[in-house]
Amino acid sequence: MYCSDIFISVLFFTYSSCALDTFTAAVYEHVPLFQNPNQAPVQEEALALMNKNIDVLEQAVETAAQKGAHIIVTPEYAICCLDLSRETVYPYLEDIPDPEVNWIPCSDPHRFGRAPVQNRLSCMAKNNSIYLVANFGDKKLCNNSDNNCPEDGHYIYDTTVVFNTEGKLIARYHKYHLFLGETQFNRPKEPEIVTFDTPFGKFGIFICYDILFHDPAITLVTQHNVDTVIFTTAWFNTLPHYSAVQFHSSWAMAMGTNLLSSNIHNTSMGMTGSGVFSPDELGPYYYNKHTDEGHLVISKLSSHPRKSKLFSSVKWDAYASSINHLSPGTKTFNGTIFIDSFTLTELQDAQGIHSICHNNLCCHLNYSMVEKRNEDVYVFGAYDGFHGPHKVFHVQVCTVLKCNSLETCINAAETASTRFEWFSLSGTFNTPYVFPEVLLSDVQLAPKMFRILEDGRLVSLPDKASKPLLSITLLGRNYEKDPAINMSLLT
């Protein structure tokens, strides 16, 4: 590595003199060893358990380094803390200092008190000359000089850290959007904008549920121009619109950034799906519901993938607003998808043109199937409203889905046998943030099978061998309609 910080500072070179146009990224999908959530271990037992997880991560780090990876991302909850309570999580935590302190734990392990996990991660990064991203728990003491200090006298944060090739702690991010049930953690007072520069571009960080909200995720791209996002996650797959590789690859495509997405693997909890996503490639990725093994995904990426940002180059409503949405032949009904009540119509014919509306959104579809398989039921749907039971985020959705039957569209199908000759889907979205998703049978992505036109149409590419299709979706996020965050629920 001739581009290390030391070499640069000694010779007064700037990063640009040894900047890399491309780099190799690795993400590791890890099967975490679980703690007993009801029992608080003593500190040494907690460390022994974390070390067993880190032993597995270390193998992945060494393999990734041998294969030339510049950076490896390991998942949220890979080292500790899934399903633990406020009481049982404490022995697992370390005080993780602000990276401004300029600390290489591997060389100076005791500078900030007890920090065996940071020490070990730092040595792994240094030893393998690789940027290492890991997630565990940070604790910060507080007292009644701070009105918000929790009763137990400390804040606890779900935290992603980055060590550089010398083992230096260079970034620390505390998760902002905690998911339901993450009551062991506190939410930081404000969303943190955490970025760092490397010879292969500018990086930003957020964690799991953060990806569905504006801050810090969208701001990192629109205000801070990051090239690559580090995304540690423990993602429950929920079809038809929020399966891990489906939504995460779509985020990279829509935002015009790379996304290094590292998920934990537990099929009984519906967790699998990690990938090295770029705006144009949608992969490689890993999605496997059949075995319980970890997996390393490695790929080469452009350091500055900035050419195609859909949110600024596409006028999403241009095509759909130009057409007449009265389609007298289209019979609609109300149907539940996940738990949102969509306006739906069944695609009864092998080809057709339909328009349907829900609240302020009208969706338009022009399609042709190679042949309509009788066993496959497809619906076309529109939805404009809050998603899910807790109504914390607002979406506009135009979607074509295969359902197991009209009655069971609530749970989308995972396999299909109908192939489409072409499709064109558009909607009168009133947000620039629209995420395109196309899924094939067995929940596989469809790279190079579709594109987005400047007038907002998602269209199939001609002459591509079409595979059986599960869903085609444009998912708009109306961030400005999201309710304000209720801080009283979170501390």
Ligand SMILES: *[C@@H]1O[C@H](CO)[C@@H](O)[C@H](O)[C@H]1NC(C)=O
């Ligand atoms: C660093 O690598 C060397 C050689 O592979 C190994 O012997 C040593 O244990 C490693 N140290 C750490 C802290 O991982």
Ligand SMILES: *[C@@H]1O[C@H](CO)[C@@H](O)[C@H](O)[C@H]1NC(C)=O
């Ligand atoms: C309370 O916390 C503040 C801020 O961390 C610290 O400066 C102060 O010394 C603490 N006071 C006591 C009595 O521990």
Ligand SMILES: *[C@@H]1O[C@H](CO)[C@@H](O)[C@H](O)[C@H]1NC(C)=O
């Ligand atoms: C998956 O998660 C469940 C529930 O936490 C746990 O009981 C099970 O052991 C995990 N499976 C594996 C393979 O780790």
Ligand SMILES: *[C@@H]1O[C@H](CO)[C@@H](O)[C@H](O)[C@H]1NC(C)=O
């Ligand atoms: C469908 O839902 C809408 C409210 O979203 C309601 O006004 C309409 O009556 C419902 N239609 C049927 C057929 O139930």
Ligand SMILES: *[C@@H]1O[C@H](CO)[C@@H](O)[C@H](O)[C@H]1NC(C)=O
């Ligand atoms: C539907 O799509 C087909 C194939 O792209 C095209 O020939 C046709 O003109 C389209 N129809 C409408 C009404 O847009």
Ligand SMILES: *[C@@H]1O[C@H](CO)[C@@H](O)[C@H](O)[C@H]1NC(C)=O
């Ligand atoms: C926040 O949540 C608390 C507890 O559920 C509730 O009492 C309060 O009304 C909520 N505040 C707002 C602004 O929604």
